[in-house]
Structures are given as C-alpha cells and as structure tokens.
Amino acid sequence: MNEYNKLIISLSEKYRENTAANLSRLVRIKSMSGKEAEVAAALKSMMEEEGFDEVFTDPLGNVVGRIGNGKKKVAFDGHIDTVDTGSLSNWSFDPFSGEIKDGYVYGRGSVDQKGGVASFVTAGRILKETGLGKDMTVHFVGSVMEEDCDGLCWKYIIEEDGIKPDVVVSTEPTNLNLYIGQRGRMEIAVEFFGLSAHGSAPERGDNAIYMASRAALKVEKLNESLPSDPFLGKGSVTISEIVSGSPSLCAVADYARIHLDRRLTWGETKKSALDEITALIRGMKAKACILSYKEKAYTGLEYGMEKYYPTWKMPEEHFYVNAGKEAFNRVFKKESRPGKWTFSTNGVVINGVYGIPVIGFGPGNEIFAHAPDEKVPVDDLVSASAFYAAFIATLSERK
Ligand SMILES: [Zn+2]
Numbered sequence: 167m168n169e170y171n172k173l174i175i176s177l178s179e180k181y182r183e184n185t186a187a188n189l190s191r192l193v194r195i196k197s198m199s200g201k202e203a204e205v206a207a208a209l210k211s212m213m214e215e216e217g218f219d220e221v222f223t224d225p226l227g228n229v230v231g232r233i234g235n236g237k238k239k240v241a242f243d244g245h246i247d248t249v250d251t252g253s254l255s256n257w258s259f260d261p262f263s264g265e266i267k268d269g270y271v272y273g274r275g276s277v278d279q280k281g282g283v284a285s286f287v288t289a290g291r292i293l294k295e296t297g298l299g300k301d302m303t304v305h306f307v308g309s310v311m312e313e314d315c316d317g318l319c320w321k322y323i324i325e326e327d328g329i330k331p332d333v334v335v336s337t338e339p340t341n342l343n344l345y346i347g348q349r350g351r352m353e354i355a356v357e358f359f360g361l362s363a364h365g366s367a368p369e370r371g372d373n374a375i376y377m378a379s380r381a382a383l384k385v386e387k388l389n390e391s392l393p394s395d396p397f398l399g400k401g402s403v404t405i406s407e408i409v410s411g412s413p414s415l416c417a418v419a420d421y422a423r424i425h426l427d428r429r430l431t432w433g434e435t436k437k438s439a440l441d442e443i444t445a446l447i448r449g450m451k452a453k454a455c456i457l458s459y460k461e462k463a464y465t466g467l468e469y470g471m472e473k474y475y476p477t478w479k480m481p482e483e484h485f486y487v488n489a490g491k492e493a494f495n496r497v498f499k500k501e502s503r504p505g506k507w508t509f510s511t512n513g514v515v516i517n518g519v520y521g522i523p524v525i526g527f528g529p530g531n532e533i534f535a536h537a538p539d540e541k542v543p544v545d546d547l548v549s550a551s552a553f554y555a556a557f558i559a560t561l562s563e564r565k
Pocket of ligand 1: 278312
C-alpha cells in the first residue's frame, strides 16, 4: 500500500506541467452548453494520447474514456461545458487565454470544471503506468450540457450507453475536500388565468397580475416555513420571473405566469413541493406544473427531461465514502470532514434518480464558479490527480 501510495504521489507530481498544460488546452476552447464539439474532440485526443484503452463519443456528445475491463465499475465525471463569461469589464484577464502563471491556470472553466477533467486524465495516465485498476472498469467521462440541465448527460449515459457504474466520483470543485451531497432543486411554473376588460372599467375584468401577486406574497411566506436538514441546510423557494399578458396596455391583464426556483432539502420531494404550491393557489384560476428541458446537443440529438433534480446525500459510513476518506488520508495524511456543494451537480441524476453512490472531490474553490477572474491552483490539480488514482488503489485493495 505504502509503495503504491508513494508512487502515485510522485507520478502526480511528475506530471504537474502536463496536467496544467492539458487544462490550459481545454480552457482555450470556448465550450458553452450545447456547443462542446471542439472541446470534446480535444478531450478525446487527449485521452488517446495518454494511452487510455478505449475512447469514444456517444450520440449525445459525452466523451467516454475507459481503462481496464474488470467487474467492478468506477466512473469519474467532469462536465466540459461552461457558462458564458458575463461582462468582460469584470475580468482582469482574457477568460480564454488559459495562461499558466504564478502557480495558477487562468480562465473560464478552470474551476468549473475543466480542472477536474484535466486531473482525471492524468489519473488515467497514472493508472496505465502503474497497472492500478486494470482489474476494474474505470470510465472517465467528459459530460455535456450540465450547466443547462444538470444530470441530463448521465440520464443518457445510464439509459442509452448502458454504463451503470458501482460508484461515480464527481470532479466538480470541492476545494480539495470530500463532498457527499447537495440540495436538490426543481423549476415550477404557475399560470394564472384572468378575464380581460377595458382598462377604463377594471371592475368588469379579473386581473391575472393581481392573482399572481397574491400568490407571490404567499410564496415569500412559504420560503420562511420550509424545513431544514442539519447537513444540507434549509429548503428554499424564490420567484425568478413573472410574465404577464393582456390584449392591450389599456386593458385588464388576463394572463400571468410566475417562475419558481425551488431548492429541496433532505426529505422534500417533487410531490411535496408541488403539493405546497397547489395548496397555495387553491381557489384561484391557476395551474402549477413542473417545467421540462429539451434541447439539441452539439451532435444534433435532441434530448430532455423534467426539471426535477432530486436531493441526494450519501451516508457518512457508506463503503464508498469510507474509501474516499481513505484515499484522502493517503494523499493528504490527515482525516477528511465530508462536506456538501452549495450548487447543483450531475449527482442529482446519478444518485438522486438512479441511486448510484456518488462522492465528490475536485480542484478549485467553488466561489470562482460562474464568477469573473476564474483560476485554479496547479497544486490543486496535482492533488486531485493523486486523489483519483489513490481512490482506485484503495478500491482494488478493498474488494
Ligand atoms: Zn459545474
């Protein structure tokens, strides 16, 4: 064990420059959701260069590398799409320079989350070189469309590619901590149906905007009363948009719609959250529904799902959480204290829907996700590549 441990750490260090250069190469390619063609091709050739046993791109555009062919199935997941830059005036450097300087790699996606991808590519190289994991099937997935619809890519991988791992390591940024859960979320729309009348005689109509406003104030109250979980925190709801319709600006509005961003804590479900909203609009001419996502991938394939992203958390004493703790201990020589993401990840589908165990470990601090001046420490990339290889080493000893 110690021997492998030393070897993993020294190899991750040896490939430091290479890992940073791979990340820089990925960052230089702009890759917003649904537009990942170029970055996917780059990742595919990167895995081929590093000697993976097989690399393919699935019909949705996910890039899947494989090492080993054994019974135990492990997957590393990192999405290769990013959000846009936002106003360039908030950036003090070019978001797509991919510059490596002063111990950092700079640019959009360096933290969220191409850094995790570059790190697992190096981990794959370490596995090949040491022979670790050859008794397992280890998949390395560069997934697509995550920023628009978290988990959709994994619905495809599980249902259509037929890849069902025993455990998935999400490489979203965790600031080098072990993460084991997150709140879920869902998007709900409520439509209000009023009656239009001439604006000069509003008493003849029924104003849908007033209905929506009364409901909106109830939503504000509902937010205060939502349950909390000691680990994941409180459920929440907020209104992100209100839209209305009227035959004219001189008429009573006969249509309104509010859009709810609902975050779900432990124990809250699609049904419980929808029931609350239905109760709140009882007696109104209104209808609540869960929204759906359906978009074209860069491959041209159209795919979608309901915008319900279930809450998930792993028991602290779970076999794979313990294996994660052990790998952490091997790399950092200290105990880990498992934490959680504030944002949402592909774990909502992998664990939330399909019940496949998920743990998270990734380079970079999540405060840089979707923010200007995004950058990741090269030291983090080195530690992450060591952790991923150490996780495989731990599992091969724990059979
Ligand atoms: Zn992300």
